[in-house]
Amino acid sequence: MENTLRVFLENIAILLFCLVMVALMVIIIMKKQASNVKITRTRFGEGDNLVNFIHISDLHIPMHQVSFKKICGIIHDERPHFVVITGDLCLKGHLGKLETFLYMLSNSARCPIYITLGNHDNILFNDEPLAKSAYINALENISPYIRVLENDYCIYETYERKFVIAGLCDHRDDKSYEVPGEGKDKEEYIGEFLDLWNKKAKKENATLIVASHNPDVMIYINERKADLFLFGHTHGGQIWLPFRLEFKLLRGDKLPHQGYVYGRYEYNGNNMYITSGVGCTLLPLRFRSRPEICVHSI
Numbered sequence: 001m002e003n004t005l006r007v008f009l010e011n012i013a014i015l016l017f018c019l020v021m022v023a024l025m026v027i028i029i030m031k032k033q034a035s036n037v038k039i040t041r042t043r044f045g046e047g048d049n050l051v052n053f054i055h056i057s058d059l060h061i062p063m064h065q066v067s068f069k070k071i072c073g074i075i076h077d078e079r080p081h082f083v084v085i086t087g088d089l090c091l092k093g094h095l096g097k098l099e100t101f102l103y104m105l106s107n108s109a110r111c112p113i114y115i116t117l118g119n120h121d122n123i124l125f126n127d128e129p130l131a132k133s134a135y136i137n138a139l140e141n142i143s144p145y146i147r148v149l150e151n152d153y154c155i156y157e158t159y160e161r162k163f164v165i166a167g168l169c170d171h172r173d174d175k176s177y178e179v180p181g182e183g184k185d186k187e188e189y190i191g192e193f194l195d196l197w198n199k200k201a202k203k204e205n206a207t208l209i210v211a212s213h214n215p216d217v218m219i220y221i222n223e224r225k226a227d228l229f230l231f232g233h234t235h236g237g238q239i240w241l242p243f244r245l246e247f248k249l250l251r252g253d254k255l256p257h258q259g260y261v262y263g264r265y266e267y268n269g270n271n272m273y274i275t276s277g278v279g280c281t282l283l284p285l286r287f288r289s290r291p292e293i294c295v296h297s298i
């Protein structure tokens with residue numbers, strides 16, 4: 001009897017050991033994937049006067065597993081015309097690290113860097129709404145290359161081409177349209193910016209690129225158009241689970257439930273790209289969704 005119990009306990013111990021080893025191996029693999037950045041190249045349009053630019057997102061400093069040096073080195077080597085960052089830059093208490101990154105990026109990219117903020121950036125201003133303009137000023141003071149585009153646009157010109165590059169605030173955090181008595185709804189509010197930027201692009205004979213954090217904003221854009229929409233936010237799922245459970249359990253966003261999770265899509269006749277981002281949220285791990293730096297040609 002005593003012998004049988006001993007054998008049983010030994011088997012349990014072996015099983016537990018195996019489970020711990022498997023769990024450790026899975027964590028090591030996911031940790032490795034979180035730092036294994038890829039470069040994704042996507043071409044929007046034809047011709048020999050296309051312009052290359054970088055699109056990155058969701059750094060979540062200090063949860064990034066790809067070093068600043070690596071990111072800046074890749075961007076330097078690509079020699080982009082400009083860089084677009086679609087939000088979720090850093091967590092509370094890590095502005096200093098973000099400033100270091102943007103300083104390094106400005107020095108290595110040596111081109112305009114357009115930033116729009118994400119939901120994790122806006123969390124920083126929950127208690128202090130006025131801190132947002134100070135935060136934007138702090139980022140723009142790092143380098144003359146940096147512009148934060150929150151419901152705003154810039155014009156970028158090359159010898160042959162003109163671009164209107166616009167940034168829409170993260171639609172879940174921008175409540176400025178909810179002015180009592182004005183009767184504006186979200187679609188009308190966002191639509192007014194799109195109309196304005198389209199008018200500007202038409203006047204300048206320019207290509208219109210609209211950047212925002214959360215792809216769900218496409219629901220409010222409706223029939224309005226831009227040449228390209230850029231998003232982040234989904235992390236491509238970050239840790240893949242069968243049946244898209246990572247979205248069903250952890251995220252209330254609508255577009256991922258319609259299958260718009262990662263990569264290039266056409267939505268209501270508009271080209272859009274959802275990047276899987278560079279960093280991580282909650283856990284410093286990724287599975288079947290590598291961090292990426294996008295090189296778009298348009």
Ligand SMILES: [Fe+2]
Nearest residue numbers: 058088233281
């Ligand atoms: Fe994010």
